[in-house]
Amino acid sequence: MPEAMRIRAVEKDGLVDVRVQIRHDMESGSRKDEAGEPIPAWYITQFEVEVAGRTVFAAQLGPGVSRHPLLQFRVHDARKGQAVVARWEDSRGETREDRGVIE
């Protein structure tokens, strides 16, 4: 079971700053383990965030995004108390969905 994302969405002066911290190794496929064997690629491919049921931000990620990706973006038509849902899917087809609230 993948680890939960940390979602922080804070409204200030009508602008909502959203930060999502994902727990994922984002293996590039070009590293080797201690025995010299290649470590297979394994990374998040799709990421999206909904606010109040509407997709506001989406990304297609590759193995060039750092381990434990942190994504930040800003939404201006959202308000305090609205639900935030973040989802990802990785290159093995695993998925994770977490929820937050705009503060």
Added chain:
Amino acid sequence: MLCTALASSGALATQAGLMLRRAFLPEALDKVLADIGAADAEPSSAITLRLPDVAEDGTAVQMSLATTLPAQRAVVLVRKNRIPLVAEFEFAPGTLPFVATRIKMAEDSEVLALVQANGRWFAASRMVKVTLGGCGG
């Protein structure tokens, strides 16, 4: 295999029709630009690409991009990485064309930010020196 995996992944279907769905492959950056139709992207001072001049740790280089153009989409590429395409971002109406994240850089390289606005591609780039390479994907 990678292409197959990407093409068949449909769990996040809401944006599937909009994303470029470009596979992340080891290839030359110019080929990626040609494939996504951005070979003639126009350099634009309306794009702000923030990166350190020198990155001590190539496994996590902080970057942000923002633009005053009415952009729906942005793409980030690292020219010298084995897989130059790093990520593609989509901004819904009501979301500012801004994103910040951390990227891997294998060595000193140009980093490119492309944004698509009104169907046209615009570009900005910065050189980043990397002290300790990050196995750049």
